[in-house]
Amino acid sequence: MTGPDSHRLVRSPGVGSVVIGPAADGSRRPDLVVAADDAIDWTVFDGLTVPAGYPWPRIIVYEGDDTGFFDWARRRPIGTFEWRPSSAHVVDATGANINRLWIGLRTAPLHLTVPSMPHGVLTVNGDLSLLTAVLADGGACPAVDFQPDTLPAADAVPLRLPDLPAFAGAQHVTVTVRPLRQAFDCASLLQFPDTRHLSLGGQLVNVAALAQLRHLRGLQLRFCPDLTGLPALDSWPELTHLIAFNVEEATGKRLRGELRRPGREWERSGVSQLRRPEWFATEYGLPFSGWPAAKAKKATTAYRTAQRAIATATGPDGVEAAIRAFVAVVNAMPGIETTEREDAGDAVAQLAEDTPFGDLTEDAQDWFDDARDF
Missing domain, CATH: 3.80.10 (Leucine-rich repeat, LRR (right-handed beta-alpha superhelix))
Incomplete structure (x- = not known):
């Protein structure tokens, strides 16, 4: 070739x-x-x-x-x-x-x-x-x-x-x-x-x-x-x-x-x-609409869990823990495609842009890159 x-x-x-x-x-x-x-x-x-x-x-x-x-x-x-x-x-x-x-x-x-x-x-x-x-x-x-x-x-x-x-x-x-x-x-x-x-x-x-x-x-x-x-x-x-x-x-x-x-x-x-x-x-706004149904369901559940954890976090470290937990769920999914990786990154950005501690998008990108293995 x-x-x-x-x-x-x-x-x-x-x-x-x-x-x-x-x-x-x-x-x-x-x-x-x-x-x-x-x-x-x-x-x-x-x-x-x-x-x-x-x-x-x-x-x-x-x-x-x-x-x-x-x-x-x-x-x-x-x-x-x-x-x-x-x-x-x-x-x-x-x-x-x-x-x-x-x-x-x-x-x-x-x-x-x-x-x-x-x-x-x-x-x-x-x-x-x-x-x-x-x-x-x-x-x-x-x-x-x-x-x-x-x-x-x-x-x-x-x-x-x-x-x-x-x-x-x-x-x-x-x-x-x-x-x-x-x-x-x-x-x-x-x-x-x-x-x-x-x-x-x-x-x-x-x-x-x-x-x-x-x-x-x-x-x-x-x-x-x-x-x-x-x-x-x-x-x-x-x-x-x-x-x-x-x-x-x-x-x-x-x-x-x-x-x-x-x-x-x-x-x-x-x-x-x-x-x-x-x-x-609340629904389509999530970036998982193009994923296979089983993956999308797991990702949406993990996203909602992270949202709740962030809403009750007592400090930025709680936000970080919630985002890393979300990424861990995606890590466990087989065969993550390039577009799905980008969607997961978008999801992390959405989670981080409106927290009780302000916009943590830049920090969240570092957490995302450090935690992901896809």
């Missing part, structure tokens, strides 16, 4: 993915360990297939700076490729056959000529300002999925998407942020006037601006604690599909009533799991 007999991979039945990248303390060890700057021979996977004959792996997760996989994908289709570059790149992905391309941007800019993805999705995660995108000659705009980083403070100036003129013709747009953090400004979606299908999740503001997306046919809203100002459904004459799930109660009831009005046909539509504002703060 990086040289003769450089790596050995044992495939497990039913596993269709492979993780490639540097080994890092506290993170799951990749299936194939490489340095970020290693040159990779992607053709080593050419002879591997699943029993049905489709190329294996279907999903590749790669952290590093070898962009040769785009050239490889011109000859060999890839189902999903997740890429986390660490250096700046100018990449022409024209002709790459990747159905779902996920790119995580943190520190370095990327200039990307987007491949034609007629039925695929381009996801950009992290600092979206680092992306400059152009479409390949003759290429149609893909479905786009934006997962921007947000600030912890819910009262921070709302986040807007950067100008992304390459995607002005996007017909499928998804934006997901976390509830109870920095809000997403829906007015920045007006740069996609041809949007037909829109999916939004998290803390939103300026939802009234969505009325200007006159061609909407599908709208999905998930985990939205505040939908104040959401236009009436008849603002979109072509709308035939609505999903609202885990949204604030008042607007959810209004939407439910609008769906029941006669005179309009709806396809696969519904409003469910309406929530009071306090639910988001």
Whole structure:
């Protein structure tokens, strides 16, 4: 892979993915360990297939700076490729056959000529300002999925998407942020006037601006604690599909009533799991929502125990003991992933930011790093 007999991979039945990248303390060890700057021979996977004959792996997760996989994908289709570059790149992905391309941007800019993805999705995660995108000659705009980083403070100036003129013709747009953090400004979606299908999740503001997306046919809203100002459904004459799930109660009831009005046909539509504002703060506000159910239950129980201990602590040492006890529970869980480690860190920060002894977030980070073995 990086040289003769450089790596050995044992495939497990039913596993269709492979993780490639540097080994890092506290993170799951990749299936194939490489340095970020290693040159990779992607053709080593050419002879591997699943029993049905489709190329294996279907999903590749790669952290590093070898962009040769785009050239490889011109000859060999890839189902999903997740890429986390660490250096700046100018990449022409024209002709790459990747159905779902996920790119995580943190520190370095990327200039990307987007491949034609007629039925695929381009996801950009992290600092979206680092992306400059152009479409390949003759290429149609893909479905786009934006997962921007947000600030912890819910009262921070709302986040807007950067100008992304390459995607002005996007017909499928998804934006997901976390509830109870920095809000997403829906007015920045007006740069996609041809949007037909829109999916939004998290803390939103300026939802009234969505009325200007006159061609909407599908709208999905998930985990939205505040939908104040959401236009009436008849603002979109072509709308035939609505999903609202885990949204604030008042607007959810209004939407439910609008769906029941006669005179309009709806396809696969519904409003469910309406929530009071306090639910988001006490339940969804915990950073374990994406964990497997068994892990999430244990982590939530440990978090609640730590909360009670901190509330009755007689000094900062009591706060420290409560946080270390929480981390010990997470330590005992098998196979903590990178994102779960980050979530556990967020949980510790939440526990420490409002204690009887003030904000102990900085101290708590040291306690967290010292106590964890994941």
